[in-house]
Amino acid sequence: MKIGQLLIQKQLLDDTGLAQALTEQSRSPTPQKLGAILVRLGLVSEASLYQALSEQLNLPLWSHDPEHIALARMALEASRALPAALAKRWQAFAYPSPDGASWQLIARDPLQPELAEYTQRLAGPLPLALKLASNQDLSAALEQLYATKPAGSYNLSTDLRQLAQDAPIVEFVATMLSRGTDQNASDIHVEPTEQGFVVRYRVDGHLRATETHGRERFDAVVSRIKLVSGLDIAERRLPQDGRFSTRAAGIDTEIRVSVIPGVHGESIVMRLLPKTAHRRFKLEALGFEPDHLAALQASLQEPDGIILVTGPTGSGKSTTLYAALAATDTDSTRVLTVEDPVEYQLPGITQFQVQSDIGFTFPAALRAILRHDPDTIMIGEIRDPETAGIAIQASLTGHKVLSTLHTNDAPSAFVRLIDIGVEPFLLAASVRTVIAQRLIRRLCPHCARSLPQVELGDQMTAMARRLHLDAGEPYLGRQAMGCEQCSGTGYRGRVAVHEVLSVTPELRHQLTAPGLSDQMIRERAPANFRTLQEDALLKFWRGDTSLAEVLSLAGTHAMADIS
Numbered sequence: 001m002k003i004g005q006l007l008i009q010k011q012l013l014d015d016t017g018l019a020q021a022l023t024e025q026s027r028s029p030t031p032q033k034l035g036a037i038l039v040r041l042g043l044v045s046e047a048s049l050y051q052a053l054s055e056q057l058n059l060p061l062w063s064h065d066p067e068h069i070a071l072a073r074m075a076l077e078a079s080r081a082l083p084a085a086l087a088k089r090w091q092a093f094a095y096p097s098p099d100g101a102s103w104q105l106i107a108r109d110p111l112q113p114e115l116a117e118y119t120q121r122l123a124g125p126l127p128l129a130l131k132l133a134s135n136q137d138l139s140a141a142l143e144q145l146y147a148t149k150p151a152g153s154y155n156l157s158t159d160l161r162q163l164a165q166d167a168p169i170v171e172f173v174a175t176m177l178s179r180g181t182d183q184n185a186s187d188i189h190v191e192p193t194e195q196g197f198v199v200r201y202r203v204d205g206h207l208r209a210t211e212t213h214g215r216e217r218f219d220a221v222v223s224r225i226k227l228v229s230g231l232d233i234a235e236r237r238l239p240q241d242g243r244f245s246t247r248a249a250g251i252d253t254e255i256r257v258s259v260i261p262g263v264h265g266e267s268i269v270m271r272l273l274p275k276t277a278h279r280r281f282k283l284e285a286l287g288f289e290p291d292h293l294a295a296l297q298a299s300l301q302e303p304d305g306i307i308l309v310t311g312p313t314g315s316g317k318s319t320t321l322y323a324a325l326a327a328t329d330t331d332s333t334r335v336l337t338v339e340d341p342v343e344y345q346l347p348g349i350t351q352f353q354v355q356s357d358i359g360f361t362f363p364a365a366l367r368a369i370l371r372h373d374p375d376t377i378m379i380g381e382i383r384d385p386e387t388a389g390i391a392i393q394a395s396l397t398g399h400k401v402l403s404t405l406h407t408n409d410a411p412s413a414f415v416r417l418i419d420i421g422v423e424p425f426l427l428a429a430s431v432r433t434v435i436a437q438r439l440i441r442r443l444c445p446h447c448a449r450s451l452p453q454v455e456l457g458d459q460m461t462a463m464a465r466r467l468h469l470d471a472g473e474p475y476l477g478r479q480a481m482g483c484e485q486c487s488g489t490g491y492r493g494r495v496a497v498h499e500v501l502s503v504t505p506e507l508r509h510q511l512t513a514p515g516l517s518d519q520m521i522r523e524r525a526p527a528n529f530r531t532l533q534e535d536a537l538l539k540f541w542r543g544d545t546s547l548a549e550v551l552s553l554a555g556t557h558a559m560a561d562i563s
Contacts, residue, residue, distance in 0.1 A: 001056065003034060003035055003049075003052060003053060003056055004018045004021070004022070004034060004038075006052050006055070006056055007038070007044060007048070007049070007052050010048075010052060012044050012048045012052065012250065013038070013043055013044055013250065017038070017041075017043040017044075017250070020041065020043070021034055021037045021038050021041060021043060022034070024037050024041065025037050032167075033109075035049045035053065036135075036167075036171060039135075039171055039174055039175055039178065040167070040170050040171045040174050041174070041247065042174055042177065042178065042246050042247035042248045042249070042250070043247065043250055044178070044249065044250055045175070045178030045179065045181065045182045045248070045249035045250075046134050046135060046136065046175040046178055046179065047134070047178070047179065047182055048178075048182070048249065050132060050133075050134045053132055054132050057111065057132065059110065059130055059131060059132045060131050060132070061131070061132050061133075061134075062106050062131040062132065062133040062137065063137060064137040064140055064141060068095070068104070068106075068141075069141055069144050069145065071095045071096075071097075071098065072093050072094070072095035072141075072145055073144075073145055074095070075094070075095040075096060076095075076145060076146075080095075080096070080122060081093065081094055081095055081122070082094055082118070082119070082122075084146045086118065087142060087145070087146060088142070088146075090107060090109075090112060090114070090115045091107060091108040091109070091135075091138055091142075092105065092106060092107030092108070092110065092112075092115055092119075092138075093106055093107075093141060093142065093145055094106070094119045094122060094123075096123070096126070097129065100126075101126070101127075102123075102126050102127050102128065102129045103119065103122065103123035103126050103127070103128050103129065104129050104131065105119050105128050105129065105130050105131065106131050106133045106138065106141070107130075107131075107132070107133060107138070108132075108133060108134075108135060108138055110130040110131065110132060111130070116128065116130075134175075135171065135172075135175060136172075136175055136179075136211065139172075139213070140211070140212065140213060143213065143214040143216075161223070161227065161233060163219065163220035163223050163224070164220060164223040164224040164226075164227040164228075164233065165224075165227075166220070169217065169220045169221060169223075169224050170224065172217070172221060172224075173221060173224045173225060173228075174246075174248070176188060176190075176199055176211075177246060177248040177249075177253070177255070177270075177272075178248045178249040179201065179210075180201050180248070180270075180272055181248040181249040181251055181253060181272065181274070182249050183201055183203050183208075183487075184203060184204075184493070185201040185202055185203050185272060186202050186203075186205075186271065186272060186314075187201070187202040187269055187270065187271050187272065188200070188201055188202075188269070188270045188272065189201075189202070189207065189267070189268070189269050190221065190222070190225070190267065190268040190269075190270075191267050192215075192218055192262060192264040192265035192266070192267065193264055194264055195214075195215060196212060196213050196214045196215045196218065197212075197213055197215070197218045197221070197265070198211065198212050198213075199211040199212075199213070203487075204441045204489070204491055204492070204493065204494050205314065205439060205441065205494060206441075206489075208487070218265060219265075222259075222265070222266050222268060225257060225259075225268055225270070226240070226242070226257075226259060228244045228246070229242030229243060229244050229255070229257040230242045230243075230244065231257070231259060236261055236265075236266060237261055238261070239258070239259060239260045239261070240258075240259045241256075241257065241258050241259070242257045242259075243255060243256045243257060243341070244257070245275075248272075251274050251275075252274070252275040253272055253273065253274050253275060254273040254274075254275060254343075254344075255270050255271070255272060255273070256270070256271040256273065256341065256343075257269075257270050257271075258270075258271075273343050273344060275344070275345075281319070281322045281323040281325075281326040281344075281346070282323055282326065282327075283296065283297070283320075283323045283324065283327055285323075286316075286319065286320060286323055286496050287495040287496040287497065287498070287539070288496075288498060288500075289498075289530075289535065289538060291500075291528055292435075292498050292500040292535075295433065295500050295502050296324070296433060296435065296500060297327075299432045299433040299502070300324060300327060300328070300400075302400065302432055303375075303398065303400065304395055304396075304397075304398050304399055304400055305395050305400060305401070305430060305431065305432035306391060306392070306395045306401045306402075306403065306430050306431045306432060307324070307400075307401070307402045307403075307432055307433050307434075307435070308382075308402075308403055308404070308405050308413050308431065308433070308434045308435065309321055309402075309403075309404050309405075309435045309436075309437065310404065310405045310406065310407040310408075310409070310410060310412070310413050310434065310435070310436045310437075311404075311406075311407075311436055311437050311438060312406065312408075312438075313406075314439070315437055315438050315439055315496075316437055316439050316494075316496050317404040317437065318343055318380075318404070320435065320437060320496070321378055321402050321403075321404065322343075322344055322346060324402055325337070325346060325349060325376070325378055325402070326346060328376055330347075330348030330349060331348075333375035333376055334350075334372070334373055334374050334375045334376070335348070335349045335350070335374070335375065335376045335377075335378070336349070336350050336351075336352070336369045336372060336374040336376070336377055336378070337349060337350070337351045337352065337377070337378040337379075337380070338352050338354060338362060338365040338366060338369065338377070338378070338379050338380060339351060339352070339353065339354065339378075339380035340353070340354035340356075340362070340380050340381070341353055341354075350372075352365050352369065354380070362379065362380070362381075362383065362384075362386075362387045363384075363386040363387055363390055366379065366387065366390045366391070366394070367390065370390075370394060370399075374399060375399065375400065376399070376400045376401075376402070377391075377394055377399055377400070377401050377402070378401075378402045378403065379391055379401065379402070379403040379404075380403070380404065381403065381404050381405070381406075382403050382404070382405050382417075382420075384420065385420050385421035385422070388417055388420055388421065388422050389421070389422065391403060392422060392426050392427075392430050395430040396426070396429060396430055405417070407436070408436070409436045409499055409518070409531070409532065410434040410435065410436040410499040410500070410501035411434075411501065411518035411519075411521035411522045411525070412518045413434045413436075414427055414431070414434070414511060414516065414518075414521055415516060415517065415518050415521075418516065424511050424512050424516060425511075425512050427511050428503070428508040428509075428511040428512055429508075431503050432502070432503055433500065433501065433502050433503065434499075434500075434501045434503075435498055435499065435500050435501075436498065436499040436501075436532060437496045437497065437498045437499070437532075438496070438497055438532055438536075438553060439494040439495070439496055439497075440494060440495060440496075440497055440536055440539070440545050440549040440550075440552065440553070441489075441491035441492075441493070441494050441495075441545060441546075441549055442491060442492060442493045442494060442495050442544055442545060443478055443479075443480055443490065443491060443492075443543070443544065443545055443546060444480070444481075444482075444483060444485060444486035444489070444490055444491055444492040445492070446483050446485040446486065446492075447480075447481040447482060447483035447485070447486065447490065448478040448479065448480060448481060448490070448543070449478060449479055449481050450476070450477070450478050450543075451477045451478055451479050456547075460537065460547075460550075463533070463534055463537055464537065464541070466534070467530070467534055467537065467538065469537070469538070469541050473541060473542065475541060476541065476542055476543035477540055477541060477543060477547065478543045478546070479546050479547070480546050480548070490546075491546075495539060495544060495545065497532050497533075497535040497536040497539065497553070498532070498535055499529070499530065499531060499532055499535070500529075500530075501521075501525055501526075501529060502526060504526055506524055507521065507524045507525065507526075510524040532553050533550060533553045536549065536550040536553055537550050
């Protein structure tokens with residue numbers, strides 16, 4: 001079966017994508033393999049392509065292995081391996097296996113007749129063991145083995161714009177984005193070092209260093225990313241921000257790019273924002289416990305008032321706001337947002353991008369959209385007294401306002417707003433609900449192992465009793481193990497934990513008391529109020545996460561309520 005049809009059969013490609021790649025192949029002035037075109041266009045990821053090629057050719061897939069590189073280097077030093085020129089030409093290397101029973105031939109296309117013939121002469125009477133290798137793995141291996149410029153490396157004096165448009169670099173960047181999409185990474189970091197550069201992927205909130213490359217192609221890769229992001233490729237002294245849209249691993253993705261000059265070169269961080277993510281914007285899918293979900297939905301039904309979502313950067317605040325907006329009836333209400341930047345575009349909602357350089361700031365945008373007859377307003381973040389004041393006034397004049405705030409927990413949000421100049425009586429009149437949230441990792445469903453009944457310790461035991469877990473839900477705790485499906489981490493995906501603080505009449509009265517503190521608010525919170533760590537303990541009790549993830553939240557005020 002041809003590779004295109006095989007990818008379609010595996011549901012990794014559709015007919016339209018295949019037709020697009022075949023058209024591109026027919027227009028190319030030089031022969032190009034269909035697989036390379038599919039990766040470059042972002043229609044499939046390199047990993048998916050080579051898995052399919054491995055099946056099609058019935059050849060094992062080689063992955064970068066330091067032990068194999070060491071064996072190949074020994075063969076090279078003994079003049080029993082492919083010369084550098086041929087290795088570069090054929091994109092391959094070869095070495096005798098440790099047991100001496102065969103020769104290993106690693107190549108992007110190990111079935112090339114000339115390559116097989118030449119390597120067989122090196123191997124003598126020993127059989128060849130052919131293995132398929134991806135472009136990324138093979139390029140890294142050749143760099144280590146031959147310490148010369150690999151295919152696609154360039155002289156730094158060459159025009160940067162030309163470098164960025166050359167096919168090997170285009171394919172390299174497309175593969176990097178596809179790998180990030182395959183791993184569900186939120187960010188990709190390209191970090192220069194003295195000898196080369198490292199590509200790291202942030203998966204489930206943790207960075208994974210997975211790729212190291214030589215210095216020769218670094219400037220070309222940076223230029224490619226800056227070019228497609230609309231940045232000045234000749235400017236290397238100042239920070240720059242840009243964005244672009246692409247198709248990576250078959251998924252349309254918005255990429256937000258930040259470039260900062262460092263000691264060894266420009267460091268790049270790319271935030272991946274899949275455009276299909278709006279399908280995930282459902283409150284029911286965000287990890288809210290039933291009582292929390294009911295409280296939030298009740299607040300969303302109110303015609304006015306403020307709903308705040310708090311937490312540090314990367315805690316999922318924007319996702320919660322988007323889910324709340326997605327739950328809004330846009331057929332009968334007018335919904336406007338002011339964001340910096342607009343991360344996802346939602347149907348039925350008018351979204352505005354803040355542009356501070358021309359004076360279109362949060363306050364200016366808010367004053368403008370209040371004249372657009374809105375019912376619901378979403379403010380990306382309350383950062384200053386002016387934005388806070390306009391948000392309060394909008395809520396008091398019959399608008400529903402949703403926004404985010406940077407505080408550690410829900411009670412601290414009120415203190416924070418008072419600190420930036422909001423009058424306590426205005427807070428009491430306008431704020432309906434404050435949600436604090438964090439993201440903790442889910443256990444991998446393939447390898448998580450059930451725990452026997454364990455001793456939780458005095459604090460955790462007291463917390464479990466307060467939540468009626470010891471006599472209520474059965475204990476289903478599990479622990480992380482690690483497998484191929486989760487890259488050995490024991491975790492796959494994340495789930496949010498929440499504090500949901502509804503403003504009751506008693507709490508509203510407390511907000512106007514002199515000397516207000518977050519501890520005072522916590523003491524007046526409704527009886528069903530749970531801290532972040534308590535909410536996480538519920539999820540551990542049910543087997544969704546590990547005890548280590550629950551304990552990672554101990555830096556919050558979660559333990560303060562335990563007596």
